[in-house]
Amino acid sequence: MKIGCPTEIKAQEFRVGLTPGAAAEAIAHGHEVLIQSGAGEGAGFPDGDYSAQGARIVDSAEEIFAEADMVVKVKEPQKAERKMLREGQVLFTYLHLAPDPEQTHDLIASGATCIAYETVTDPRGGLPLLAPMSEVAGKLAPQMGACTLQKANGGRGVLMGGVPGVSPARVAVIGGGVVGTHAARIAAGMGADVTVLDRSLPRLKQLDDMFRGEFKTLYATQANTAEVARASDMVIGAVLIPGAAAPKLISRADLSDMKPGAALVDVAIDQGGCFETSKPTTHQDPVYEVDGIMHYCVANMPGAVARTSTLALGNATLPHMLALADKGWKQAMLDDPHLLEGLNVHGGKLTYFAVGRALGIDVTSPQLVLKSA
Template sequence: MIVGLPKEIKNNENRVALTPGGVTELVKNGHTVYVQATAGNGSGFSDEEYKSAGATILPTIEEVYAIAEMIVKVKEPIESEYKLIKPNQLVFTYFHFASHEPLTKAMVASNAVCLAYETVEKKDRSLPLLVPMSEVAGRMAIQKGANYLEKPLGGRGILLGGVAGVAPAKVLVLGGGIVGTEAAKMAAGLGADVTIMDISLPRLRYLSDILPANVKTVMSNSYNIAQAIKSSNLIVGAVLIPGAKAPHLITRAMLKDMQPGTVLVDVAVDQGGCIETCKPTTHENPTFVIDGVVHYCVANMPGAVPYTSTLALTNATLPYVLKLANQGWLTACQKDEELRKGLNVINGNIVYKPVADAFNMAYSPVENYL
């Protein structure tokens, strides 16, 4: 198969879809890999390293899309890329369709095959291609939140871990999945007073067992959230409904109950955000303030640490990339239920129901195309 790695062109997105090591594995399996010039520079991988791995370097993004049968990316295509995607071309990347109607309609119109990292799902319902970036984003949420709690950046002026004789900051984490667990670990490690909420009692029991003593587990419901936000200094939104829009757990009206200088970090922004006042921001302009509350809503947080993120992402995606390249998307998805669940759009048809439901668009079961 001919595999293309275009350079990411989303604002401040420095990751690349595969490391030179990943390219080596594809070439060893008999595939041809074309990499756009400087695609790996932001992650610390040079064109020479990709050449040594067996890739051919092409100067423009247009040439990569034109020649490739499978495009492997990190982030969803942006508007300037829509016209480059060809009918029957396989695009394997994070799409997060349910929060972006223009992208959904563009991919339907392209007649391409769109396989989304975020909906590839194992039998135990875990999301193997979301896990590595969720780990990075969860840890970064605390790193960034601690930073924006500083007074010069608009925060209340609180040191996350406090000092002797001074209480630490109160951190509220909404969601006990991978993002929430990593955020709670990081905040606890820095000495904060942490509360993590989830709707699953078995999950809360598990978290209570594994997390440090300075992390409290609380059942997530409207009343408990409304009470907790009043005294929290840093709130992390870490809610995920696979492939669907995140529910709003914090509304605009609730901001008035927060202390001035409270910091909100909404990691769920890729799926529409679990905080009503959230809107996607970039690393260039990461925050905005509403009612004295600082909002950090960067939609590609792991892009700020691209070396770590690219290595972690390739570790997770490469086995799936190899299956798709070795067998073709149709056979691979027929044989592999995990990959089959990643199919969102096939040749002009939405085959992932939560995406169709998000925009009241026509849905066609994936089985019709396998």
């Protein structure tokens, strides 16, 4: 199989879909690897690192999409890239289709087989290809929020850890999953007064047992969420419904009750955001203000630490990429029902029910698609 990796073209995206190590593994399995020139530079991998492993360096994304049987990326294909997808080609990347009808319709029209990292599961019910980037984003969220709180950036001018005689920042983390856990750990480590809200009592108990009071936990009723948000200097949105649009947990009306200059950090923005006033931003222009509340809503937060993120993502995706290349997508999914959960689009059909519900598009069962492919 020919495996192609283009340069990411989303604004301020420095990650790359294949590391030189992953390229070497694929070549050792008998596959040909094509890398667009410069694709790895943002993550600290020059072209020579790839060619030394036997990969072929090509000049343009057009060559990648024209030749590759499988295209491996990081972020969802941009409009220019979607035009180059073709029937029978496999796309393996993050998609986040639920809040993006234009991309969804374009992928359906392409006829390609589109497999989303964020909906691949594991036997424990986890999301193994989303988890490493959730860990990175969770650890980054308090750092980015702390910068947003600085007065020069429009924030309240509150220091996360305070100083002797002055209270630390109060931080609310909505969602106790992978993102929320890492966000809470880092915020607490910075000295903040942290509360994690979640609707799963077993998860709240687990967090209490694991962290022994390092941060507080609270059941996430609407009333509790609103009360904690009003008292907080920073609110980190860390909710996830796999493959689906994120629920809106703080409305615009709620902003008037919050502290002026408080920071909202929406880690769920790539699934549409969990605050009503959220809209995607970039690393180049990450923060905006609504009703006196500062919003940090960068849709590719892990891209800020591109080398760490690329290595972490590559570790997670490599076994699945090799399975798809070695066996072909159909046999790989017959052998692994958890990989089948990643199938979002195939042959002009949407195959992921949460996306169909979010966008009002008819869905064909992935099991049915697999039988007829």
